[in-house]
Each structure stands twice: as structure tokens, then as C-alpha cells.
Amino acid sequence: MKARAVITTIGAAATLLALTGCVPNATSSDASAIAVDSSADACSVSTNSASSGTLRFKVTNSGDKVTEFYLLADDGLRIIGEVENVGPGISRDLVVQAQPGDYFTVCKPGMVGDGVGNAAFSVTGDKVKLAGDEQEQVDAAATNYVAYVKDQVAQLVTGTDAFLAAYKSGDDETARASYATARANYERIEPVAESFGDLDPEIDFREADVAPDKEWTGWHRIEKDLFPPAAAENGGVDYVALTPDQRTYYADKLAENTQQLYDAVHASDYTVSIDAISNGAIGLLEEVASGKITGEEEIWSHTDLWDFQANLEGARVAYEGVRDIVEAKDPELVKTLDTRFGDLEKQLASYGSLDSGFVYYNELTQAQVKELADGVNALSEPLSKLTATLVA
Numbered sequence: 001m002k003a004r005a006v007i008t009t010i011g012a013a014a015t016l017l018a019l020t021g022c023v024p025n026a027t028s029s030d031a032s033a034i035a036v037d038s039s040a041d042a043c044s045v046s047t048n049s050a051s052s053g054t055l056r057f058k059v060t061n062s063g064d065k066v067t068e069f070y071l072l073a074d075d076g077l078r079i080i081g082e083v084e085n086v087g088p089g090i091s092r093d094l095v096v097q098a099q100p101g102d103y104f105t106v107c108k109p110g111m112v113g114d115g116v117g118n119a120a121f122s123v124t125g126d127k128v129k130l131a132g133d134e135q136e137q138v139d140a141a142a143t144n145y146v147a148y149v150k151d152q153v154a155q156l157v158t159g160t161d162a163f164l165a166a167y168k169s170g171d172d173e174t175a176r177a178s179y180a181t182a183r184a185n186y187e188r189i190e191p192v193a194e195s196f197g198d199l200d201p202e203i204d205f206r207e208a209d210v211a212p213d214k215e216w217t218g219w220h221r222i223e224k225d226l227f228p229p230a231a232a233e234n235g236g237v238d239y240v241a242l243t244p245d246q247r248t249y250y251a252d253k254l255a256e257n258t259q260q261l262y263d264a265v266h267a268s269d270y271t272v273s274i275d276a277i278s279n280g281a282i283g284l285l286e287e288v289a290s291g292k293i294t295g296e297e298e299i300w301s302h303t304d305l306w307d308f309q310a311n312l313e314g315a316r317v318a319y320e321g322v323r324d325i326v327e328a329k330d331p332e333l334v335k336t337l338d339t340r341f342g343d344l345e346k347q348l349a350s351y352g353s354l355d356s357g358f359v360y361y362n363e364l365t366q367a368q369v370k371e372l373a374d375g376v377n378a379l380s381e382p383l384s385k386l387t388a389t390l391v392a
Contacts, residue, residue, distance in 0.1 A: 033058040033093070036107070038067040038086065043107030043117025050098070052125035057094040057105075061086045065110040069094060071121070074102040077188075078317045079147045084111060098123045134325065138274045141321045145277050146270065148317060149189050153262050156185035160258050164251040167222060170244070176226050180298075180306035183219060184354055187307045188314030190287060191280040192272075196264050202257045206296065217253045220298075225250075227300035274322065278387040281318035284311045285380045293373045295361050305351055305358035308372075312348065316341055319383070322390055330389045333382060340379040347375045 033056045035046040040063040059069040068084040071094065080103060083094040100123050108115040159182040166174040186193065186204065193200040201209075203218045210216045225247070228239040242250065264270065291297035292308040319337060327334040352358035364372075 036069055037062050038069060038107040038109060039063045040109055041116055043105065045105050045119065048120060049122045049124060052098055052100045052123050053128050055096055055098050058091055059083055059086055059094060060091045061088050063109050064088050068108045068111050070106050071096060072104040076104055077313060078320055079144050082147065097128060099127055100125055137325050141277065142272050142274060145272055145321050149192050149265050152185045152189045153265050157258055157262050159185060160255060164255055168248055168251045172226055179226060179301060180303035181354060184306065184310040187310035191283040193261055199257055199261055217250060221250050224300050229300055275387050275391055277318050278322055278390050281315040281386060282383055284315040285376060285383055287311050288376050289380060293376060302360040302362045304361040306354060309348060309354055312345065326389050329392060333385060333389055336382045340382060344375040344379050
């Protein structure tokens with residue numbers, strides 16, 4: 001996902017309060033508010049910078065559709081705050097306590113699609129003390145992470161539908177080209193899918209993981225059909241392509257399961273615990289170590305590095321969501337994790353990006369694979385301490 005990309009349909013609370021602190025909506029006067037005008041095709045913010053501390057964005061909808069406004073972290077993925085359901089002619093406030101750093105602002109007229117007016121926003125000054133007690137900070141972290149999960153699953157539905165439309169129509173070139181990127185939203189939040197029983201096996205199991213009495217469905221069933229193996233890579237048997245009816249069956253099954261995941265995370269009672277967030281970060285690195293580094297995840301397409309990148313991004317978002325809470329308890333652990341995340345991200349970036357594409361995994365040398373494995377291990381060891389520190 002590009003850093004300038006924006007979020008899709010989110011059913012989160014009207015105002016998400018950043019982990020940096022929840023702030024009552026009535027604290028700032030109109031004179032000090034940052035004006036935001038959301039129209040049909042623009043998101044005009046009265047300034048592109050502010051000083052650290054309590055910020056209030058006064059969002060006015062001058063368009064003819066209900067709109068939303070978001071403040072995103074510098075990765076374009078993590079949601080710092082949002083205000084939704086701003087009707088035409090109505091003004092609503094988003095109040096956050098912002099730390100120094102780089103952010104993005106964006107509006108979403110109609111509350112669907114990619115949004116408009118994505119722009120850089122910077123916060124200068126000194127770091128400010130977290131607002132509220134630890135429980136309030138934990139609650140804010142959980143609220144923001146739920147919004148992130150909903151965003152990623154909403155994008156997954158859209159991307160999967162486009163991919164499956166090409167696949168069912170027989171446009172294999174388009175389907176192969178979009179296969180790896182369409183999966184990225186799933187790979188970022190895979191531990192969430194795993195929490196819903198059979199959904200992850202039905203969506204993402206590899207052939208080798210499926211029990212003999214179970215039906216093999218999902219992404220990797222379609223992967224094998226799009227990237228058919230030679231007989232030597234298929235147990236000595238020539239691969240038989242799926243018929244059009246079979247393609248439709250497996251495509252519809254994947255679409256149905258993906259919609260079930262969307263419905264599950266958009267349920268009114270869906271929430272996450274603070275340890276689930278940190279354990280999710282740990283689990284995503286374990287996914288890299290157990291599947292991506294071995295090359296077994298994408299055994300036919302060899303697009304493992306795309307999955308690797310998405311897993312790493314998802315782990316970073318989960319970690320960043322609880323980082324400030326952990327820093328107050330173990331600043332040295334946070335310092336180490338910041339460094340190790342940066343090192344591994346830089347290492348992986350040398351092979352490509354989600355936007356431009358990566359080197360196919362079967363083109364890496366053994367030395368390059370070992371170097372990536374060493375980077376994963378270097379991050380996994382301190383990351384494994386995250387939950388224990390967080391809940392101590």
C-alpha cells in the first residue's frame with residue numbers, strides 16, 4: 001500500500017482518539033481549530049502543520065454526500081483519529097493529542113472508495129505526555145486497532161472482488177498480475193482472521209496443510225491454477241487446469257469467506273484486547289519465519305516477498321499502536337524494537353516494494369535468504385517480549 005493511500009469503508013466510532021491521549025471535544029475554541037472543508041472532490045485543510053499537543057480539526061461538509069475525515073500516521077496505514085458520518089452542511093470535530101511527527105490528512109465523500117485530497121501534515125515541537133491513565137491509553141489503542149482492521153478487511157473485499165472477476169473471466173494475465181497485491185490486506189491482519197475458527201484455513205491454507213478429509217479452498221487453490229506447476233513439482237503428475245465451472249466455484253467460495261470475515265470484524269460487538277494486538281505483531285513475524293523465509297507460502301507464484309512486506313507492515317502497525325505504553329515501562333525494549341524494525345524494513349526494501357513489485361523468491365540466492373532470515377530472527381527475539389512487558 002502506498003503511503004499516500006487512504007482507507008476504505010470503516011464502521012468505527014465517530015471519533016477515534018489517538019493513543020497519544022483522549023481529549024474532550026469541547027476543549028478548543030473555533031479560533032484555534034484547524035478548518036477542514038470536505039467537498040465532493042477535495043479535502044482542504046487550513047494548514048499543513050501544527051505544534052504538538054491537543055489539536056482540533058473542525059470538519060465541515062460542503063458536498064452533497066455524507067463524508068469522513070482521517071488523520072493517518074506516516075505509514076498511511078495506522079489510523080490516528082477519524083470523524084465519520086458528517087452530513088452535508090454539517091460540521092463535526094476530531095480532537096487528538098498529537099506527538100511530533102509526519103502524518104496524512106484525507107477525506108472520504110460517500111464514506112466509500114479511496115478518498116480524496118490525501119495530503120502531508122506535520123506536527124512540530126516537543127513530545128507531550130500521554131493523556132489519561134494507562135487504562136484509557138489501552139482503550140484508545142484497542143479502538144484505533146479495530147478501525148485499522150476494519151479498514152484492511154474492507155480493502156481486502158474490494159481487491160479480492162477485482163482479482164476474482166479477472167480470474168473467472170479467464171483473464172489470467174490480469175489475475176496473475178494482481179494476485180500478490182490483492183492479498184496484502186489479508187497478510188497484514190492474518191492473526192485476526194485466525195481468531196475466527198475455520199475462516200483462515202478456508203481462505204489461506206496451503207495444499208500441504210489441508211487434512212485428507214478436508215476440501216482445499218482459498219487463495220492458494222487459485223494460485224496453483226494461475227501458476228500451474230510442472231509435473232516434477234506436482235508429485236510427478238501433470239497438473240490439470242480447473243474448468244470454468246470449477247473456477248467459478250472456488251472464486252465464489254473465496255468471495256463468500258472474505259465477506260464473512262468483513263461481517264465478523266464489522267459486528268457491533270467486535271473488539272480486541274491489548275494483548276491480542278501485541279500478540280498479533282508477534283504472530284505476524286512468526287508467519288514470516290515459518291512460511292515466507294522457507295518459500296513455502298507462495299510455492300507456485302513465488303511472491304513470498306510481497307507477503308513478507310505485508311506481514312511486516314501489519315506487525316509494525318500493531319507495535320506502533322502500543323509503543324508509547326510499552327515505552328513507559330521498558331524504554332530500552334522500545335529502542336531496540338525501533339532499530340530492528342527499521343533494519344529489517346531497509347533490508348526488505350532492497351528487493352522491491354508492494355508498489356513496484358519484488359524479486360521473485362526463487363530468484364534469491366541462499367546467502368540472500370539467510371540474510372533475510374537473520375534479520376527476521378533479530379527482530380523476533382525482542383518482539384517476543386512485547387506482550388509480557390505490555391501487560392506487566
